Amino acid sequence: MAYWLFKTEPEVFGIDHLQRRPAQTEPWDGVRNYQARNFLRDEVALADKVFIYHSSCKRVGIAGVAEVVRAGYPDTSQFDPESAYFDPKASPQSPRWYRVDVKFVEKFDQVLSLQDIKAMPQISQTGVVKKGSRLSIMPVPETEWHALYVAATRRANGR
């Protein structure tokens, strides 16, 4: 099993939206970056765990956890001329963009802030701490996942 971090703008779709979805499940679509696409298509697997990261908002950081319930398959929004994610160069015969389905697992009582994450000496690989990292789908090394998870739940317990 692998671990990931997915960025999202909580005003558009955040951990609360995911929790309220039917079956608490949602297709993670609209990713239009090749490096992120490659992860979704080739590497993100069933049962992988995902940190939901809130960006471009007041409380930037990791808000909770989701689980992959369907591995990569074509993002149908690329075929829909009505969609903001429409891509005229894509076709069902040769899809360009992929998505996975994720299911809500838990929401942390408090967001583990980017500031706190950057202050953790054991976090160096997870892209979010790197300057200029704009990837919206990024791998999290297992050891860093566990450290982040402990930090997030410790905060949630009020210490």
Place this chain on the structure above:
DNA sequence: GCCAACGTTGGC
């Protein structure tokens, strides 16, 4: 709203 960093586009 600013601006640095990055990805993409397109002329050549």
Place this chain on the structure above:
DNA sequence: GCCAACGTTGGC
């Protein structure tokens, strides 16, 4: 295939 111009991301 280079690279300048442009658009977007995202923390602050």
